Amino acid sequence: MPTQKVAPDSSRRSETARRAILTAAFDLVGDVGYAKLSIEGIAAAAGVGKQTIYRWWPSKGALLFDAFLALTTDGGQDGQGGALPDTGDLAADLKLVLRAVVDELNDPRYDLPMRALHTEIVHDPALAADYAKRLDGPMRELKKERLRAARRAGQLAEDVDLDVAVDLIFGPILNRWLQRTGPLTHGYADQVVDTALRGLRPHEA
Amino acid sequence: MPTQKVAPDSSRRSETARRAILTAAFDLVGDVGYAKLSIEGIAAAAGVGKQTIYRWWPSKGALLFDAFLALTTDGGQDGQGGALPDTGDLAADLKLVLRAVVDELNDPRYDLPMRALHTEIVHDPALAADYAKRLDGPMRELKKERLRAARRAGQLAEDVDLDVAVDLIFGPILNRWLQRTGPLTHGYADQVVDTALRGLRPHEA
Amino acid sequence: MPTQKVAPDSSRRSETARRAILTAAFDLVGDVGYAKLSIEGIAAAAGVGKQTIYRWWPSKGALLFDAFLALTTDGGQDGQGGALPDTGDLAADLKLVLRAVVDELNDPRYDLPMRALHTEIVHDPALAADYAKRLDGPMRELKKERLRAARRAGQLAEDVDLDVAVDLIFGPILNRWLQRTGPLTHGYADQVVDTALRGLRPHEA
Amino acid sequence: MPTQKVAPDSSRRSETARRAILTAAFDLVGDVGYAKLSIEGIAAAAGVGKQTIYRWWPSKGALLFDAFLALTTDGGQDGQGGALPDTGDLAADLKLVLRAVVDELNDPRYDLPMRALHTEIVHDPALAADYAKRLDGPMRELKKERLRAARRAGQLAEDVDLDVAVDLIFGPILNRWLQRTGPLTHGYADQVVDTALRGLRPHEA
DNA sequence: TTGTAAACGAGACGGTACGTCGTGTCTTTGT
């Protein structure tokens, strides 16, 4: 099997500059926030000419997205081989995952960059599509895979739409984080999982 | 019944200018989008000096919020007397409401302004608090009221946290709208309601 | 002899406000300089509404002029009874006067206000006319009077134009002060008087 | 003879922009006057960004000065080779020069710009120093050179300070122009020269 | 003595310009 190497945009391209830019972008947005994040600032922080940024990224959002992708997928491999845990207990596994998500969203190191990225996505359909394909898509597939396994194990209704299920489980956490409508805690994560699995209706008998 | 008079911020304040600004802000954000929305532009469109905006609003977000509040609460009374429908059939009622939400989110007249407002809220905790108190809060209360009625009618489990329930029902729609992870249709709204009410687990016998 | 009282512009006019404004204007221009002098600042410093200034003065220059007139003519009466000294020695008398002028121009308390007033005069012909009539005119008359006396005493050529003579004596000092083309000293004043009186040509035998 | 090339402030600097700015500044001040002269207006008239002005000039006065220098020294070379006329008749030569000065000061094309420049010099010591060195200084040297020649020819007293002499001859014209204390005519110029040369005292026998 | 009309302090208003910052493009000068 041939080594699957991601082709660089150009053989001429300076890998040094690329990494410096991505790192600077990620760090800067964490420091100064989304509103004060500027291409100029990123270039200066990266020790790079502005043109080098404009040459390779079409928009601040795209750069932010790449920065995010590069610096979160780096050490751990969230999206590649990282399947969701499967101990057989769906609720427990989901709680584990959701608690991890909650922790990440509460981590100030990721909070600002993720909010920034989120904003760009909200306003840029092209970026949203890219996001759906390269970040949300793979993640969602992993989640659906876990649910499929649960269904096979008889822990999930046959007629449940897996996408809706994923939305039901992960949507509320994201919203509470974005809009700060309440504290984002492990307890809340557990409640969401339990409620989503069980449903809102009274338990029959 | 005493005259219900809203106290103005200042007796000196020009109501004409205030309304012109709010209208211009709302209209402009719909025209040019969030990224190109400028105080300068709003002032020009409103026929107003910039200082008049800076004098009364602390940030672009606050202005946007007020504009949103003033121009959506105006004709219809969303938050005051507008209780959620209660026909006795919880699922049907929720679907009705959610479909209305979907329609609104799909209305290009509201799409851009709402995205803009959302972005400001995401990045400004103070504004988020204001939003929680003045917009989301009352709405949420109405929703919870409907759920309480359903619970009294035995259509809702006694031990369900109402806030979590609201999040479960309304969160997914908001997310799909923001991130464009899929088409925002009546069908999707129905699916969310059904799944949320019934739960993900297999139906017991 | 009836008291020669200057009629106020209006019986309603507040003398308190008027004096506060003139004082504030003079003091402020000395503090912050001409460029940063603002009507708004004067009003604030005087504890007065802006309109009270606009009501009584047509321009910043006019106000500055009045302030100057009021606060320099106050204690000593420069223009009324203050004839130039006449000891019989024209050169000595002129040197005395010129040295006093030099001292005044070197006094930081008067430097900035006078420069400000000068600037307004240079750019505003109407103000220049007013200045010529109310400040420069009387002063010049006094100077010419002294020169007339000198002429009667045979110390001045019969055919000398007195206005030109005054210009010749006082012009150079003013210029050196304004343009800082050299140090403004008593010695310079003496040189100017001597040279002006004697002329540039070689002394005949 | 080596090419005498003035070093630009920076190799990167756009000569086009520089000239456009200087020209626009000079023209604008002539059109709208000193009070209404704005950097913004100059930039617009020059088809240039404001920053390009702020980048290269520390103040409006400095820009005005450069504009003046560039646009008056351009065609004719006022300061370089332009020695004062020397026909042997000092009075006649001085009258010629002074009449030319009078004409220039009366030329509406130069009146407003010169008043503006004068004002900036009066209020800005740094600019005054620059002016003394680059404009007034060379001019004054030419004048003094002519006077030195006259002295050598026995037409000037040996003990006369040449700076004072220059002040005496040129000061009055400048003052009358600035303060409009009288009409600025050739006749006045002649009178000043005659009086300055002859002195105010009676002609001895 | 009491209106009443002005001048007053305060300050909001529509504007203009300020001086700064960031945009995205372009040019210059090394590698």
Place this chain on the structure above:
DNA sequence: ACAAAGACACGACGTACCGTCTCGTTTACAA
């Protein structure tokens, strides 16, 4: 050919004042 550097035209920022315009509140004259 790409990169660092940075000038450029442009546009928006948030601030300071402009001169005009109400607002109540004194204040002094006239009824």
